[in-house]
Amino acid sequence: MPANLPPEYFEADKRYREAKTTEEKISSLEILYGTIPKHKGTDKLRADIRRRIARLKDEAQAHKHAGRHESAFHIEREGAGQAVLAGPPNTGKSSLLAALTHARPEVADYPFTTWTPVPGMMPVHDIQVQLVDTPALSREHVEHALFDLIRNADLLLAVVDLSRSPSEQVQEMSGILSGHRIIPLPLKAAGTEDIHSVYLPTLVVANKNDDATTDPNAQAFSATLGDAWPVLPLSAATGRNLDRFRLRVYDALGIVRVYSKPPGKKPEMESPFVLKKGGTVSDFAAKVHHDFLEKLHSARIWGSGVRDGQLVGRDHVLCDGDVVELKL
Ligand SMILES: Nc1nc2c(ncn2[C@@H]2O[C@H](COP(=O)(O)OP(=O)(O)OP(=O)(O)O)[C@@H](O)[C@H]2O)c(=O)[nH]1
Ligand SMILES: [Mg+2]
Incomplete structure (x- = not known):
């Protein structure tokens, strides 16, 4: 020393x-x-x-x-958004993932089949959205990492089984989630914003609506939940309404697709850029190339609400399907 x-x-x-x-x-x-x-x-x-x-x-x-x-509960994000299939045991979360993606999760007629999350990519329009199948939500089995996964998702797909008191399942699930400070958006009361909670856009998925005979149950369920809750009845088993499901998920993600047109060339229609709704020409430029944002002064766009090839400024808000030629 x-x-x-x-x-x-x-x-x-x-x-x-x-x-x-x-x-x-x-x-x-x-x-x-x-x-x-x-x-x-x-x-x-x-x-x-x-x-x-x-x-x-x-x-x-x-x-x-x-x-x-x-951590099996950390799922790397991929695609245009991450939507989590969550819900009580045996409601068909894994069956839905299998029906909508190439993933092959385990499906069985007993509860708590799934123990770790499984991701899969769901094509919709010309993009892919990541779906994540998760272990059942229940008061008995609490895995904190599951709530972290849900908290970080872009969209909650609350999967219930239409054939057994679906309203109670929604209530139970909401209770468990809010205990972990995850609030499905329909439950957000005006003026009660809490900075420690996450308010998640939510679509209620009423599974096992295999054919028209259970449509009245689906209508009654939707009426019980009220207008604030978007409900989509479908069937993983028969494929009923799965096309609508894809589109509803796309809409609920609040995104737009924008296509790039290099000057003097055809637009690149195979590979859209994905922006949050409300995204501007500047936001698009930043996605195309990190240098572009600084150099950008205007853009020509083709799409809805504009004249073909109209010249717009950096702050112009883009619409789904717009084609943009950046002027540097
Ligand atoms: N009739 C009918 N049965 C279904 C449907 N979807 C799933 N099932 C059945 O419901 C049972 C549970 O399906 P899973 O996909 O394993 O359900 P899960 O929600 O992933 O279950 P856990 O992982 O245990 O929470 C299986 O027997 C499936 O065959 C459907 O649309 N209609
Ligand atoms: Mg499962």
């Missing part, structure tokens, strides 16, 4: 020894390092502390990566 270390050094050293987490150890070592006077006699000590900091940082980094890969 070099002589002449200041009292702050010993205080910082004490705090370092008491540190519990890797993060705390790193920050207390950094403070410790700062207290050491720089001269020949402390070279070795300073080098040693730098080495310890570096090792702890490596450790923290490795931990983070491991965590990310280990």
Whole structure:
């Protein structure tokens, strides 16, 4: 131990020894390092502390990566939006994923078949939306990571079984979710905004409406829930209304597709860019190329509500299906 270390050094050293987490150890070592006077006699000590900091940082980094890969509940986002199929046991969440995507989740007639989320890509129009099948929501099995997954989604697809008290299922599900500060948007009362809660756009999916004989049940269910709740009756088994489902999901995501037209060339109609509704020419430019936003001064657009090839400014709001030629 070099002589002449200041009292702050010993205080910082004490705090370092008491540190519990890797993060705390790193920050207390950094403070410790700062207290050491720089001269020949402390070279070795300073080098040693730098080495310890570096090792702890490596450790923290490795931990983070491991965590990310280990969690089956972390689903990498893909496509134009992420919609989560959630609901009580046995309502047909996995069957819907199988009917709408290439994913092959396990389906069975007993509850709690699904234990980890499974993603799949659902084509709609000329884009793909990510659907995520999840383990059943119930008061008995609470997996916190499931609520994180739902909280981060763009859309909640609340899947209920039309053949057994669907209104009660919605109520039960809403109760469980709000306990984790996830509020389906229809339940948001005016003036009750809480910054700790997430308000999720929601579509209620009434599954097992296999044929016309259960249509009256679907109507009664929808009437019970009231106008605020969008309800779509369908059937994963017979495929009834699945086309409407795709379009409803697209609409509920609140997105628009915009096609790029390079100057002097045909528009690229195979690969639209996806913007949030309300997105402007500037937002589009930023998506096409990160340099474009700065250089952009106007654009020509073809689409609804404009003359063909009309010249518009950066703040012009784009519509679904617009074709845009950026002027740099
Ligand atoms: N009649 C009918 N049965 C269905 C339909 N969709 C799913 N099922 C049946 O309902 C049962 C449950 O289906 P799953 O897709 O495993 O349901 P889940 O919601 O994923 O169930 P958990 O993972 O256990 O929460 C199976 O026996 C399916 O065959 C449907 O549209 N109509
Ligand atoms: Mg399942």
